[in-house]
Amino acid sequence: MFHARIIGYRYPTHWHDTWTVLIVDAGAIRYDLDSRHHGAAVETVSILPPGVAHNGYPSERFGRFRKRNLYLNSDFLPDELVGPAVDVSTFQDRQLRTAIGQLHDRLRAPEGLDVEARLALIAERFQQHLRHRAPVAREPEPFIASQLRAYLDAHITGKAALHDAARVLDRSVPHLVRSFTQRYHISPYAYIVGxxxxxxxxxxxxxxxxxxxxxxxxxxxxxxxxxxxxxxxxxxxxxxxxxxxxxx
CATH class of the missing domain: 1.10.10.60 (Homeodomain-like)
Known part of the structure; x- marks a missing residue:
């Protein structure tokens, strides 16, 4: 993650090999992404795909901005979403922005299982935006929640990874988290810590x-x-x- 306060500075054209998730806490930023002109301000969320050239500079109105970036591996989202992210890079989504802000706070003292769950839910939300799909979550499954609990019980003192459980149970990480939380009224991370x-x-x-x-x-x-x-x-x-x- 990267936090910065930028005053009167223009980033030169460059690119990253990661997905960049950007939230602005003050001011506003403008950027050109593969010749598309974009902007981000407070209350928005922006995502810049890997391998795509972009720049960055304060908007003329404010002349400065304060931002928080997450740099996420190239497999954070599927490759086919690179093009849609170039076309539409910024979203008005208060719930998503709150989730990203909370993840920044968590990363100051990272907890593997908790961070994994938060990232999976954030990725799911971005996919809904980029695929232009309304949020439609699969109904939580009590049986799957019980199976996840058995997995966590078997890994209490070891390394528990939700993506491993998702592969074994043939469900997505967000679905596992929702099913478990509804069934037991506690997140998988809170359960294993307790x-x-x-x-x-x-x-x-x-x-x-x-x-x-x-x-x-x-x-x-x-x-x-x-x-x-x-x-x-x-x-x-x-x-x-x-x-x-x-x-x-």
Whole structure:
């Protein structure tokens, strides 16, 4: 991701090998994308396809802009959507813009499963715009939600990836997320974090050190574990462990 405040500067013509998702927080930007003239301002969302030359400069009205960019792998969207993204690059979609802003906040302390789910839902929304289709979501499936829960339970302390579950269950990631959330009233990411914290509580009360518990239940470091534990339990794990130990 890239955040910038631009005043009186013109980007030269260039291109990226990634999809670029752009939101503007102040001012407005103009850009030429493969000879098509486009613009973006607050409340809009823009997407620039990979391999297409473009420039960028503040609009004449404001003379400046503040923006946030996401650079996403070339497989973020299908190749056939490059042309439509050149023709229509900017959209008025408050829900999509909010989702992208929340993803930027999440990426300051990234959580794999959560980021994966958010990106999949954002990609789905862009596809609807670029294919000129009204949002039509498949009805959530309780049985698929149960199967996803079984997958998550089998990966509580390991690496859980929604795209792996989607391949096994023959469903899209957004559909899995919607089915699971409706069935259990919690996201897959929140479910797996809660299960890890529950497991950690038991290990801490058995006297295991905080650092080893953090790794054993699937967090990548002690600080990461402590942040989540405190959010769920209200106190740090070391204090929780001391409060429950019975000494001979």
């Amino acid at each position: 299960a890890r914290i529950d497991m950690a509580r038991k290990l801490l009360l058995q006297g295991q050190p905080v650092a080893s518990v953090a790794v054993e239940v699937g967090f990548h470091d002690q600080a990461h574990f402590t942040r989540h534990f405190r959010r769920h339990v209200s106190i740090p794990p070391a204090r929780y462990a001391r409060s429950g130990l019975v000494l001979d």
